[in-house]
Amino acid sequence: MFVAYPYYYYKILDVIGQLFPxxxxxxxxxxxQHPYDPTTTEAKWQKxxxxxxxxxxxLKKAKKPYYAHVMFPYPSGDKLHVGHWYNFGPADSFAxxxxxxxxxxxxxxxxxxxxxxxxxxxxxxxxxxxASTKKNVxxxxxxxxRIGCMYDWDKMVNTSNPEYYKWTQWLFLQMFKNGLAYKKLxxxxxxxxxxxxxxxxxxxxxxxxxxxxxxxxxxxxxxxxNTKKYAQQLLDGLKDLDWPNKTKIMxxxxxxxxxxxxIHSKIKDLGDEFEVFDSVPQxxxxxxxxxxxxxxxxxxKLVKGTKYEKGVMAFVAKIKxxxxxxxxxxxxxxxxxxxxxxxDNPFGTGDLPxxxxxxxxxxxxxxxxxxxxxxxxxxxxxxxxxxxLRAVMLPEDPKEAxxxxxxxxxxxxxxxxxxxxxxxxxxxxxGEVREDIIKHMGxxxxxxxxxxxxxxxxxLSRQRYWxxxxxxxxxxxxxxxxxxxxxxxxxxxxxxxxxxxxxxPLRLSKEFIARTEKIFGKGWRPExxxxxxFVCSSYYSLMYLGAQNKKGKYTQRDLNEGSLVDPExxxxxxxxxxxxxxxxxxxxxxxxxxxxxxxxxxxxxxxHSEPFKKLVHQGLITNKGAKMSKSKGNVVSxxxxxxxxxxxxxxxxxxxxGPFTDGGDWSDTGIKxxxxxxxRIHGVLTEKxxxxxxxxxxxxxxxxxxxxxxxxxxxxxxxxTAIAALMELLNxxxxxxxxxxxxxxxxxxxxxxxxxxxxxxxxxxxxxxxxAIEQSWPTxxxxxxxxxxxxxxxxxxxxxxxxxxxxxxxxxxxxLKAAKELPNVQKYLTGAIKKEIYVPxxxxxxxx
RNA sequence: GCCGGGGUGGCGAAAUGGUAGACGCGAGGGACUUAAAAUCCCUUAUCCCGAAAUGGAUAUGUGGGUUCAAUUCCCACCCCCGGCACCA
Numbered sequence: 044m045f046v047a048y049p050y051y052y053y054k055i056l057d058v059i060g061q062l063f064p065x066x067x068x069x070x071x072x073x074x075x076q077h078p079y080d081p082t083t084t085e086a087k088w089q090k091x092x093x094x095x096x097x098x099x100x101x102l103k104k105a106k107k108p109y110y111a112h113v114m115f116p117y118p119s120g121d122k123l124h125v126g127h128w129y130n131f132g133p134a135d136s137f138a139x140x141x142x143x144x145x146x147x148x149x150x151x152x153x154x155x156x157x158x159x160x161x162x163x164x165x166x167x168x169x170x171x172x173x174a175s176t177k178k179n180v181x182x183x184x185x186x187x188x189r190i191g192c193m194y195d196w197d198k199m200v201n202t203s204n205p206e207y208y209k210w211t212q213w214l215f216l217q218m219f220k221n222g223l224a225y226k227k228l229x230x231x232x233x234x235x236x237x238x239x240x241x242x243x244x245x246x247x248x249x250x251x252x253x254x255x256x257x258x259x260x261x262x263x264x265x266x267x268x269n270t271k272k273y274a275q276q277l278l279d280g281l282k283d284l285d286w287p288n289k290t291k292i293m294x295x296x297x298x299x300x301x302x303x304x305x306i307h308s309k310i311k312d313l314g315d316e317f318e319v320f321d322s323v324p325q326x327x328x329x330x331x332x333x334x335x336x337x338x339x340x341x342x343x344k345l346v347k348g349t350k351y352e353k354g355v356m357a358f359v360a361k362i363k364x365x366x367x368x369x370x371x372x373x374x375x376x377x378x379x380x381x382x383x384x385x386x387d388n389p390f391g392t393g394d395l396p397x398x399x400x401x402x403x404x405x406x407x408x409x410x411x412x413x414x415x416x417x418x419x420x421x422x423x424x425x426x427x428x429x430x431x432l433r434a435v436m437l438p439e440d441p442k443e444a445x446x447x448x449x450x451x452x453x454x455x456x457x458x459x460x461x462x463x464x465x466x467x468x469x470x471x472x473x474g475e476v477r478e479d480i481i482k483h484m485g486x487x488x489x490x491x492x493x494x495x496x497x498x499x500x501x502x503l504s505r506q507r508y509w510x511x512x513x514x515x516x517x518x519x520x521x522x523x524x525x526x527x528x529x530x531x532x533x534x535x536x537x538x539x540x541x542x543x544x545x546x547x548p549l550r551l552s553k554e555f556i557a558r559t560e561k562i563f564g565k566g567w568r569p570e571x572x573x574x575x576x577f578v579c580s581s582y583y584s585l586m587y588l589g590a591q592n593k594k595g596k597y598t599q600r601d602l603n604e605g606s607l608v609d610p611e612x613x614x615x616x617x618x619x620x621x622x623x624x625x626x627x628x629x630x631x632x633x634x635x636x637x638x639x640x641x642x643x644x645x646x647x648x649x650x651h652s653e654p655f656k657k658l659v660h661q662g663l664i665t666n667k668g669a670k671m672s673k674s675k676g677n678v679v680s681x682x683x684x685x686x687x688x689x690x691x692x693x694x695x696x697x698x699x700x701g702p703f704t705d706g707g708d709w710s711d712t713g714i715k716x717x718x719x720x721x722x723r724i725h726g727v728l729t730e731k732x733x734x735x736x737x738x739x740x741x742x743x744x745x746x747x748x749x750x751x752x753x754x755x756x757x758x759x760x761x762x763x764t765a766i767a768a769l770m771e772l773l774n775x776x777x778x779x780x781x782x783x784x785x786x787x788x789x790x791x792x793x794x795x796x797x798x799x800x801x802x803x804x805x806x807x808x809x810x811x812x813x814x815a816i817e818q819s820w821p822t823x824x825x826x827x828x829x830x831x832x833x834x835x836x837x838x839x840x841x842x843x844x845x846x847x848x849x850x851x852x853x854x855x856x857x858x859l860k861a862a863k864e865l866p867n868v869q870k871y872l873t874g875a876i877k878k879e880i881y882v883p884x885x886x887x888x889x890x891x
Numbered sequence: 892g893c894c895g896g897g898g899u900g901g902c903g904a905a906a907u908g909g910u911a912g913a914c915g916c917g918a919g920g921g922a923c924u925u926a927a928a929a930u931c932c933c934u935u936a937u938c939c940c941g942a943a944a945u946g947g948a949u950a951u952g953u954g955g956g957u958u959c960a961a962u963u964c965c966c967a968c969c970c971c972c973g974g975c976a977c978c979a
Contacts, residue, residue: 289895293974296894301978322979334979377977400977407978418979497978629974663973699915701904705897713903716915719930764905767914774914836910841960843910845945867945878959885909890959 081689662706
């Protein structure tokens with residue numbers, strides 16, 4: 044029955060719409076026009092995918108393995124933010140595309156669940172990290188499912204789960220057994236007010252992030268893994284990886300290979316011998332003094348019982364404090380003090396006074412450096428403290444040479460510089476003598492070629508609760524012993540106090556100590572520190588493969604199987620074919636994971652030495668130019684957009700913003716364009732497609748061009764232009780009276796990687812069998828791309844003066860002739876034609 | 892300081908030697924409507940001439956160069972972003 048609604052009825056709807064945008068008429072009427080409702084449709088397909096286990100992969104039976112996963116998230120209590128969607132959505136679109144290309148794509152998901160935030164939350168609220176983490180994981184799975192990714196949830200991992208961390212501990216034991224784990228004194232950042240150890244990220248300009256108390260350095264016995272041993276292999280392996288160049292260069296710099304010599308030296312009177320690293324040995328004859336790091340253990344010995352002792356030790360204490368409390372500004376803090384000792388000079392140029400200098404790095408080389416006039420920093424230091432200098436390399440220009448001789452300025456690293464000493468090299472260029480000098484020093488028996496790396500060993504002890512306990516126990520004499528494998532998982536105790544007491548929380552667990560004494564004997568103590576969470580994430584790609592189906596439930600392998608992963612599966616699936624995540628992990632996670640893989644290979648557990656064959660970094664999404672963060676309060680939540688427009692629209696909008704690897708600044712103004720696209724394409728394909736309809740040649744050609752472009756663009760992760768191509772195709776089809784069902788189905792499949800729910804809906808409405816994601820990717824016919832005519836542009840002296848529409852098979856001659864006959868071209872053809880260029884199918888260029 | 896990546900309409904962007912600005916947003920005009928929203932159609936880099944045009948000029952951070960032709964290649968400079976930073 045027809046009802047005429049009075050005017051105020053619409054007015055009320057309008058007002059409601061303005062007050063509650065979620066119920067706005069805009070959404071309502073859009074729905075009326077093109078009845079596609081993302082909310083119910085997306086839920087429907089997600090349910091079907093799950094019921095039919097469409098994304099479950101049989102790792103053993105798969106024939107064409109393709110392993111793709113993203114950097115697994117931390118299960119925070121906050122909702123998924125735009126950054127997660129920006130990372131996971133496109134990564135999933137690529138995985139879907141690969142699947143339709145015929146690969147057995149395995150895309151698992153997991154949680155990097157150990158770590159500081161849960162522990163801080165526990166300190167604040169008293170809620171146990173295990174409880175909050177479990178809850179967060181649960182809600183996060185629900186949120187992740189809403190994106191519509193093809194994750195194989197059966198193989199999910201959670202690093203805080205004992206059945207996962209037993210393997211983290213097993214990994215530690217392997218490192219220990221193979222001599223790659225050792226213990227030594229290391230400094231930690233400590234906040235005296237919070238009574239807690241701080242991670243480097245928690246130290247802000249030398250102050251505690253939370254209470255702004257000055258952080259101090261506290262020496263503690265800590266566990267290290269010997270990453271340095273793999274420095275060269277980590278460097279060499281880079282060249283075969285399909286990684287962003289930028290990331291490779293960052294790792295290269297981080298590893299910091301540096302060739303040079305070790306100069307053998309001896310301390311006068313004391314007789315102690317040591318090596319000094321020098322990467323610029325050409326000017327060794329210029330060395331006039333020696334500097335040693337304040338932290339160097341030899342310093343105390345040098346000054347013991349001398350008149351210098353008091354002053355030097357005070358200086359050392361001062362520098363140590365300075366380094367702990369301030370972001371050390373090297374140009375402001377170049378300081379030093381003489382020790383009263385000399386190096387027995389090996390070159391016969393006079394003894395070298397030994398100074399303690401603030402700028403010497405303890406961890407690089409040997410912590411002792413010979414200094415000369417040909418290094419800007421050494422030069423400045425010597426000038427400041429009136430230490431004698433000597434120049435052994437001079438510029439060609441006599442005037443400048445005189446200045447350098449008189450030490451008026453520092454002449455350093457100059458390839459054209461002329462050597463003065465040693466005498467056998469006199470007159471030769473600095474840039475050419477390096478190798479010869481090294482040989483010369485070798486013959487004299489004073490130096491040997493050597494290589495130094497900047498990479499440090501991995502300090503993995505954390506004085507924290509929420510992590511995997513280090514599986515080590517100490518006998519009553521304090522000697523370390525590994526916990527036998529049969530006691531793994533070496534369970535993280537629960538009877539602890541989270542409020543920091545200035546030491547590792549595990550010390551306060553009575554159960555932990557009682558357990559240790561019961562198993563190992565009276566007076567034995569467990570290691571109270573836990574492992575860096577980067578250990579957990581260093582091998583998780585292998586753990587996804589280690590998931591085993593036991594009585595219908597997936598669990599990790601048992602320890603008695605001897606290895607974290609079935610060697611057959613490892614051989615088949617590793618390395619990860621496509622790994623997607625943020626660039627912030629370039630020098631941490633991505634180095635640790637490579638190191639662990641190399642070590643596992645050497646131990647004989649895996650067959651590959653590199654974990655990630657191809658790596659891609661998604662760009663960063665900012666808000667008003669700033670990184671989104673809780674503290675800044677500028678985090679954009681995707682939820683309201685997803686509620687209103689659906690996951691497909693939100694995913695596609697993020698992809699359409701620009702290139703995937705670029706990121707960009709958040710703005711919601713353009714999302715309407717994708718909303719319209721989704722509504723229109725659904726409307727056109729469902730309402731205008733006809734079974735018996737012949738598409739025009741124009742439509743045919745454009746369709747095949749689009750297949751080509753979308754295929755190439757997704758392959759290259761250029762989702763923005765892939766979507767643009769589909770829009771162009773839609774714009775064309777919209778003008779036609781109808782579209783063939785055949786074509787409509789192809790378009791549905793082209794949409795499947797980027798808008799998986801919409802594609803399934805269209806596929807089923809258009810009479811497709813099974814799921815769209817199970818179909819093979821459309822192929823294009825090059826013959827159909829070719830059109831009958833083409834447009835050729837005519838340029839005179841590089842300027843466009845007209846265009847021609849000619850038959851595609853027209854000859855060069857006929858095109859040139861036609862070009863010259865264009866009225867607007869004739870206007871400019873005043874003189875003789877000097878040159879004629881024809882670029883097939885593109886342009887004619889005439890020079891007059 | 893060193894290493895890396897960028898700079899194109901009002902905005903997100905496209906084009907990697909061949910018609911600069913595809914595609915989308917926004918904006919302006921129109922249709923439908925009592926009205927609005929939604930939807931649909933047209934216009935939209937800037938400037939000049941003109942009744943109009945497939946008319947002209949200028950334009951991809953700045954200045955030079957190579958080329959018939961440069962956002963694209965080369966040289967110098969300016970600015971922005973990211974990383975490392977006492978490494979002998």
